[in-house]
Amino acid sequence: MASQPLAVRPVSTPADRKAFINVAYLLNRDDPNWVAPLRSEVAGTIDPKKNAWFSHAHGQLFIATRGGEPVGRISAHVDTLALEMPAEKGFGPGTGFWGMFDAADANTAKALINTAEDWLRNQGMIRAIGPVSLSIWEEPGLLIKGHDHPPTVMMGHHPTKYQGWIEAAGYLPIKQLMTYELDISVEFPPIVNRIIASGEKNPRIRIRPVDKKNFEAEAELILAILNDAWSDNWGFIPLTQPEIADVGKKLKPIVFEDLIQIAELDGEPVAFMITLPDLNEAIAPLNGSLFPFGWAKLLLWLRKPQVRTMRVPLMGVVKRLQSSRMASQLAFMMIEYIRRASVKNYGASRGEIGWILDDNQGMRSIAETINSHVNRIYQLYARQL
Structure with a gap:
């Protein structure tokens, strides 16, 4: 040929x-x-x-x-x-x-x-x-x-x-763009656990799971934090209302309340973390098709996924708190609560965070502090026409 x-x-x-x-x-x-x-x-x-x-x-x-x-x-x-x-x-x-x-x-x-x-x-x-x-x-x-x-x-x-x-x-x-992987079956380093324990004693802080019964309202809340938190990032294009509706529709089957956390400070939502069970583990054997029996296998899996890996595709803290100790504390608390749920309720042992921009030192520092390491790098290229 x-x-x-x-x-x-x-x-x-x-x-x-x-x-x-x-x-x-x-x-x-x-x-x-x-x-x-x-x-x-x-x-x-x-x-x-x-x-x-x-x-x-x-x-x-x-x-x-x-x-x-x-x-x-x-x-x-x-x-x-x-x-x-x-x-x-x-x-x-x-x-x-x-x-x-x-x-x-x-x-x-x-x-x-x-x-x-x-x-x-x-x-x-x-x-x-x-x-x-x-x-x-x-x-x-x-x-x-x-x-x-x-x-x-x-x-x-x-x-x-x-x-x-x-x-x-x-x-x-x-x-x-980097992704970080870590072993979530083991506890985080002592310094991280001390930061989490301190946050749990702070009456100003509340970490709560997302309420799937109010899915649209929660999605709007997360979108507002996201568009504020990421607005200064390289390559940031705000998600539009039609897009967030699309994303919500696509992800709703793999949205589980204990895997999405919202952090509140003095009653105001200021941070979020979204974690998804690795759907690729379920679809890999299907060769791209739900027929003849793939749909039944996938529906069964979605009832209560048991996975090796959890992925954190999105995480954000409002801009006014970024680079503060509070931002790191909220992040560590959400990560730990989701880590516990991932291991206990879904049998997960591995986590993947990302992607993270190479110049996002705040997120890279958080990832490294919990003993994760870069496992995948995606590169963007450009050329003048």
Whole structure:
């Protein structure tokens, strides 16, 4: 097939969209650490009618074929909220993105990236950042460390060869996103336990589980803290109301009250921590499909997950408390309460925190203080067009 001419075309039909989704399964099927996502979930991600991110973004999918057989794919997209942010915050005017990148070989990779760049230029973009698939809140960055173990829920996994292909296209690293892993079956260091005990004696502090019966109200509360806490972070794009509704709908089946904690100070919610059982452990054997029996297995698992790993995808403390002792104390208390519940109620023994920006010294310090270490690094690249 290598002697056949390579063709890259825009995805325009239902058959094209199906082929676009299937490329990832074809090219990654021999990687023992790649977890096949549910095809229905991927289909929803690329469908403007089902993904609220498209309310402020637009893009184009491309598929590469050789001899009529799919050998690669890529997306190119523009996010209007990213265009509006100050350039010093990471994105800004003239910045477009590409992602959902898979390629069988170096020539295919080059052709796909060139095609995505041409599309971005036609949209008036002067800079490209990738891979971002599709939103910065979904799967940003290329895996450059941690190929020897599977990703947790909502995290990507990529072959080692992609790094060389992307850098050969003229892309330079601009930011690293890290995940930290730790053994949660053992207690935290004595200094952390003393900080937690001190907080438990403080009448101003209350740590409470989320109330799933008031799911929408709790989601709004967490969103407000998140948008305040993360507003100064590199690459931060506020989640919109339609997006938070989407996220809530998708995550509600794996939301468990004892795994999401809200911290109150003098009766005011000021911090939160979201933890998810690693859904990838349940879907890995399904090969991307709920049929014929996958749906029944997944529903049974969701009743009361028993997992090895818990992932902390989001955590935040309101800006006015950041860099204070109180912020660290609240964080340690939420982490400890969720650690206890994870071990006792779900049989978990491993935790994964992240992603965390490489320049977020506060969160990195908290992660290191509880004896966790970096297990995966995702790298974002950029190039002037």
